[in-house]
Amino acid sequence: MISVKDAIAQIRLHTNLLSPVNLPLQKALGLVLAEDIFALVSVPSFPQSAMDGYAFRYADYLRAKEFTVSGEVAAGDAATVSVAPNNAVRIFTGAAVPNDLDTVVMQEKTEILNNELIVKDEALQKGSNVRTEGSEIKKDEIALWKGTVLSPAAIGFLAGVGVAEVSVHPKPSAHIIVTGNELQERGKPLQHGQVYESNSVMLQTALQQLGINSVAVTHVTDDVNILQEALNAALKKAELVLLTGGVSVGKYDFVLQAAKACGVKQLFHKVAQRPGKPLYAGTKGKKIVFGLPGNPASVLSCFYNYVTVTIEEFTGRKNLLERKQVRLQQDFKKKISLTQFLKAVYTADGALPLQAQESFRLSSFSIANCLVVLPEEAREYKEDETVEILCLPYL
Numbered sequence: 001m002i003s004v005k006d007a008i009a010q011i012r013l014h015t016n017l018l019s020p021v022n023l024p025l026q027k028a029l030g031l032v033l034a035e036d037i038f039a040l041v042s043v044p045s046f047p048q049s050a051m052d053g054y055a056f057r058y059a060d061y062l063r064a065k066e067f068t069v070s071g072e073v074a075a076g077d078a079a080t081v082s083v084a085p086n087n088a089v090r091i092f093t094g095a096a097v098p099n100d101l102d103t104v105v106m107q108e109k110t111e112i113l114n115n116e117l118i119v120k121d122e123a124l125q126k127g128s129n130v131r132t133e134g135s136e137i138k139k140d141e142i143a144l145w146k147g148t149v150l151s152p153a154a155i156g157f158l159a160g161v162g163v164a165e166v167s168v169h170p171k172p173s174a175h176i177i178v179t180g181n182e183l184q185e186r187g188k189p190l191q192h193g194q195v196y197e198s199n200s201v202m203l204q205t206a207l208q209q210l211g212i213n214s215v216a217v218t219h220v221t222d223d224v225n226i227l228q229e230a231l232n233a234a235l236k237k238a239e240l241v242l243l244t245g246g247v248s249v250g251k252y253d254f255v256l257q258a259a260k261a262c263g264v265k266q267l268f269h270k271v272a273q274r275p276g277k278p279l280y281a282g283t284k285g286k287k288i289v290f291g292l293p294g295n296p297a298s299v300l301s302c303f304y305n306y307v308t309v310t311i312e313e314f315t316g317r318k319n320l321l322e323r324k325q326v327r328l329q330q331d332f333k334k335k336i337s338l339t340q341f342l343k344a345v346y347t348a349d350g351a352l353p354l355q356a357q358e359s360f361r362l363s364s365f366s367i368a369n370c371l372v373v374l375p376e377e378a379r380e381y382k383e384d385e386t387v388e389i390l391c392l393p394y395l
């Protein structure tokens, strides 16, 4: 049996960045740049007014604070206006400041008297309210470095420098295979001995929450040949294969056998943890297969602890889930010598483990926002002790 730490290290060691692809900006949210991106234009690409007001030459302003208003430039106007000495133009935010003019006064700091513009701005300086060409970034400068995670702001910034497509490490496509003769589809009546199949939709939405939308689902019965066929098919299409159930030692637990027959090389089977002790992971080329222990809370606990690590390695994202040291809000007697993940709620007051920790129960997970991670040693934890939590993602 391998430790949690070593299991995570094995995953990191055997999974790599997915090869870069070019994607339009609207498809690149949350992805990591595979190369430096250079500005295709300067921003702004012309001297630009930052205010609605009037533009003039500062030298004229020093002579007299009055101007004749002799024209107008709005945002988007392409024509260049020539402006005579001691004249000003009405200008609007975002408009190109005419050649030779260097200063803009906001309209609130002016008055029109007898058709003359009077400027009343004590703080006015040469260049006030004019964004010089390239003051944000100059053409051909690096806009964003390789490795940057594309947030909405980063995507907006790249759009502004003229970029339409970026080279990024893609998110993996995923395939979920749920195994078990006892599983019944939602909407159909349950026969004695059946349970509603809940792992696939839970994993699908857990993947969705991390931006992975390319997810196929196959349901197989406890038959090693059918499972092997399903796994082979999944490995042809997806980089990330998540099986649930069939990974323990029962007569009908065929995941290990099927994985081996499909040429998957085992990284580990059985991790010193609860829940999810029978967890299996293996790789085939650049692809990874997880055999998630079928109990629903084990499935999800293993997803957050291990599948997220794989997604980090595939995409180049770091720390998809935040880890924090927080105060434990009540005593907890840890009886087992395995790493234990406790469904808990954390607030500014600390982390409070919930009732219903058993791995067949999802009621506590449904209201949890973190997992408290207690290391292998069995001991009593006291209220106010500092513990580590793994924060769950939220929408």
Ligand SMILES: Nc1nc2c(c(=O)[nH]1)N[C@H]1C(S)=C(S)[C@@H](COP(=O)(O)OP(=O)(O)OC[C@H]3O[C@@H](n4cnc5c(N)ncnc54)[C@H](O)[C@@H]3O)O[C@H]1N2
Pocket: 178, 179, 180, 182, 183, 195, 196, 197, 198, 199, 200, 244, 245, 246, 247, 248, 249, 250, 253, 275, 276, 277, 278, 292, 293, 294, 295, 296, 298, 359, 360
């Ligand atoms: N003799 C032993 N028995 C078990 C051990 C062990 O070490 N020795 N480990 C236990 C632990 S811990 C877990 S976890 C489970 C894992 O077993 P499997 O991965 O083989 O899972 P199954 O037996 O197929 O299912 C377990 C449980 O979960 C329900 N299930 C499975 N898939 C779904 C699904 N898609 N939707 C809803 N519920 C699902 C299934 O009906 C079972 O109740 O093994 C223990 N046994």
Ligand code: MOO
Pocket: 273, 274, 275, 276, 277, 278, 293, 295, 297, 298, 359, 360
């Ligand atoms: O690990 Mo199992 O998930 O404890 O029941």
